[in-house]
Amino acid sequence: MIPFSILDLSPIVEGGDAAQSFRNTLDLARHAERWGYQRFWLAEHHGMPGIASAATAVLIGHVAGGTSTIRVGAGGIMLPNHSPLVIAEQFGTLESLYPGRIDLGLGRAPGSDQLTARALRRNLASDADQFPRDVIELMDYFAATQRHAVRAVPGAGLNVPIWILGSSLFGAQLAANLGLPYAFASHFAPAQMMQALALYRATFRPSARLEKPYVMLGFNVFAADSEAEAQFLATSMQQAFVSLRSGHPKRLPPPENGYMDRIGPPERALLDQVLSCSAIGSSDTVKLKLEAFIEQTGADELMITSQIFDHSARLRSYEIVANLHAALG
Incomplete structure (x- = not known):
């Protein structure tokens, strides 16, 4: 049977608060570890009254620190909200603290509305090429031999698995071109799922990170x-x-x-x-x-x-x- 994993949005319920959500998230992760789930992912959303995982890297550290073996990661980090160097440092830190247990899934949506996106100080100018460039830059910060003069410390030389997340053909094509595993958001945006899977598998290029296509579906x-x-x-x-x-x-x-x-x-x-x-x-x-x-x-x-x-x-x-x-x- 294929592996099963968990995506937790750390829901804030009516009558509850974020502190309770975080306690529930860690409790779920500990149960998931005992039950044999492969990985436990948290997602970056901003300005959402019912989702507590905005500071995703911080919450990943909380969950990883409260568990022992289950992989913990981001499903995902919305890379347009951040400098690739900052994400490399954050996940380099997590990988250094919890070696062999950290995943980094990357998405290109803001995970917020336009007003919240401006508050995050994103560059809101439309640039279809920026996300692929940011992914490549981030990957380079983890490389043992880098092309950039700036180094991610910690980060450089660490093996942090990178995934491309998506709900359209764009993410499928990028994951295939870079030879990365692909996670499709079929749990809330299934319309293009089968097309995206076919495109990813047909155009996948083997890489040092991944020899053949690998698809995870919500x-x-x-x-x-x-x-x-x-x-x-x-x-x-x-x-x-x-x-x-x-x-x-x-x-x-x-x-x-x-x-x-x-x-x-x-x-x-x-x-x-x-x-x-x-x-x-x-x-x-x-x-x-x-x-x-x-x-x-x-x-x-x-x-x-x-x-x-x-x-x-x-x-x-x-x-x-x-x-x-x-x-x-």
């Missing part, structure tokens, strides 16, 4: 001990996504009975489309959905995400998936 799971409970738990994510797409992001709300019956056709169509790469149900249902998705895509690894309001229910969802993974072998 997949939502809302697993519970009954179908009804799983459907109920999923309504928190459904509410949050509708609010986000309508321009009113909020903290992760508690689940609501009958939510899908009360929304209109446009909202239902939105959820059907963006959450098409999902499994909602008991163990048997989730097993069938996972197997079908892996067969359809040929994924090399799945990145499981479960945006569930109640922390104990979220743990149970991941535990069910881990039990399925162990059983499928």
